[in-house]
Amino acid sequence: MNFKIDDELRKRLAGIRELGRTQIRPLGLEADRAGKPVDPDHPFYALLLKLGLGRTRWLGGELDAEQDATRSRVGSPPSGGERGHKAGPSLTGVLLSEELAYWDRGVAVSFPGPGLGEPPVLSMGTPEQKERFLARFREPDRPRWGSFAMTEPGAGSDVAAIRTSCKRDGDHWILDGDKSFAANASRADWIVVWATADTSLGRAGHRAFVVERDTPGLGDFKIEKKMGLKAYESTSFTLRHCRVPASHLLGGEATYSNQDGSRGAKRAGFKGALQSFNATRPMIGAMAVGIGRAALDEAAAFAREHDLGSDPRVRDRLERTRRKLRVARLLCWRAAWLADQQQPNIVEASMAKAHAPAAALDATLLGMELLGEVGARGDHLIEKLFRDVKAMDIVEGTGQIQHIVIARQLVGLPRE
Ligand SMILES: Cc1cc2nc3c(=O)[nH]c(=O)nc-3n(C[C@H](O)[C@H](O)[C@H](O)COP(=O)(O)OP(=O)(O)OC[C@H]3O[C@@H](n4cnc5c(N)ncnc54)[C@H](O)[C@@H]3O)c2cc1C
Known part of the structure; x- marks a missing residue:
């Protein structure tokens, strides 16, 4: 394994650190206190665009063929042209994710860009679909968002239990259903919506559509209440006789052919979701490490200021926490590095996702316990981190689900 970071990436990380200290952390605290997401018109987002952030990883045009070839070999995100001594795009993503979440994970998720909607468009979309849905994120004229909606009440x-239905009607599909907890959905240009053509087929019936914001029948956006991560919106919405052009079915009709429930059915929709998770789980793990590191820094600073370091029990807990976070970070790096090397990373992605949030939760718990009543007052960063961190275990498949994925691989069973 090679985790070498070149000067360019080092500079990007230093830039994030400065942005984090001056803008991201204060904005996250402000949103937490106000109890509402950062406004989509906030000047911070325009600043991010100026800094070259809020863009797609899709290279576009002729480079698209190379991205496609890479993905079909490994079922992982594209590696673009960044190989050899440079950190690849997955490792780069993991490193940047950790640093961003160190300052504020909620603000980091609120960043403009195609977000969680990007991996399925990249892994399943036709060249025309990538052009149609991702090109606008290459040099965005204004902050734009994409979203991903799998979860339902x-x-x-x-996920086999999704009930949002899709029925073909001429050159359209009709979508009906309720979605919940989709990040940035109400401000998104488009949402990748997962629906089922036939509930009796389970995952084989799944299809993924890109639903544009102004599509009639898409509506009832409501921002969910959350215990933490308040800087970004998690949104419920409904699809009521929502007519989506057939050309918005990710991958096109042929991808989903042979879905009669028989052996050998392609299950392309579900596979697309899994590929997305292999790309995003190491990043979620890395974000958890970032939150955990922030909590450990608060705990260690408090221990120094209050002369708690002379107590061996305190030193022991600080040391254990640091060790667990380092292990978690290495798991995330390895999962990302494998993706960049075009090697399967299902188990490593799940290990990173299972371990990192648990280690980070321990770090915030240590902080709460060491700070005692200072932490419990409710106006200290540690208390916010304690509320923020739990979601890291839940999103993109809970810890328990990752254990199931790892165990099934271990005994040679298919993933579901
Ligand atoms: C902050 C936040 C952001 C989110 N963002 C998005 C988003 O952008 N898009 C999106 O589509 N969804 C999103 N989600 C939804 C998220 O993916 C789901 O919450 C998650 O998949 C868990 O589903 P659930 O909450 O319904 O819990 P359940 O599936 O009901 O699980 C409840 C508990 O049972 C356990 N459990 C369930 N099945 C098993 C099993 N077979 N074996 C052992 N234990 C089991 C789980 O681990 C969990 O502890 C978000 C959620 C949160 C909290």
Whole structure:
């Protein structure tokens, strides 16, 4: 493994650190106190665009073929032209994710860009679909967002249980259903919506559509209440007889052919979701490490200021926490590095996602316990980190679900 960071990436990380200290952390605290997401018109987002952030990873045009070839070999995100001594795009993403989340994970998720909607468009979309949905994120004229909506009120971990239906009607599909907890959905240009053509087929019936913001029948956006991560919106919405052009079915009709429930059915929609998770789980793990590191810094600073370091029990807990976070970070790096090397990373992605949020939760718990009543007052960063961190275990498949994925691989069972 090679985790070498070149000067350019080092500079980017230093830039994030400065932005984090001066803008991201204060904005996150402000949103937390106000109890509402950062406004989409906030000048911070325009600043991010000026800094070259809020863009797609899609290279576009002729480079698209190279991205496609890479993905089809490994089912992982594209590696673009960044190989050899440079950190690849997945490792770069993991490093930047950790640093951003160190300052504020909620603000980091609120960043403009195609977000969680990007991996399925990249892994399943036709060249025309990538052009149509991602090109606008290459040099965005204003902050723009994409979104990803799998979860429903009755379907979280068990994605086979989704009930949002899709029915073909001429050159359109009609979508009907309810979605919940989709990040940035109400401000998004488009949302990748997962629906089922036939509930009796389970995951084989899944299809993914890109639903544009102004599509009639898409509406009832409501921002969910959350215990933490308040700087970005998690949104519920409905699809009521929502007519989506057939050309918005990711990958096109042929991708989903042979879906009769028989052996050998392609299950392209579900596979697309899994590929997205292999790309994003190491990043979620890295974000958890970032939150955990912030909590450890608060705990260690408090221990120094209050002369708690002379107590071996305190030193022991600080040391354990640091060790667990370092292990978590290495798991995330390895999962990302494998993706960049075009090697399967299912188990490593799940290990990173299972371990890192648990280690980060321990770090925030240590902070709460060391700070005692200072932490419990409710106006200290440590208390916010304690509320923010739990979601890291939940999103993109809970810890328990990752254990199932790892165990099934271990005994040679297919993933679901
Ligand atoms: C802050 C936040 C942001 C989110 N963002 C998005 C988003 O952008 N897009 C999106 O589509 N969704 C999003 N989600 C939804 C998220 O993916 C789901 O919450 C998650 O999949 C868990 O589903 P659930 O909450 O329905 O819990 P459930 O699936 O009901 O699980 C409840 C508990 O049971 C456990 N459990 C379930 N099945 C098993 C099993 N077979 N074995 C052992 N234990 C099991 C789970 O681990 C969990 O502890 C978000 C959620 C949160 C909290």
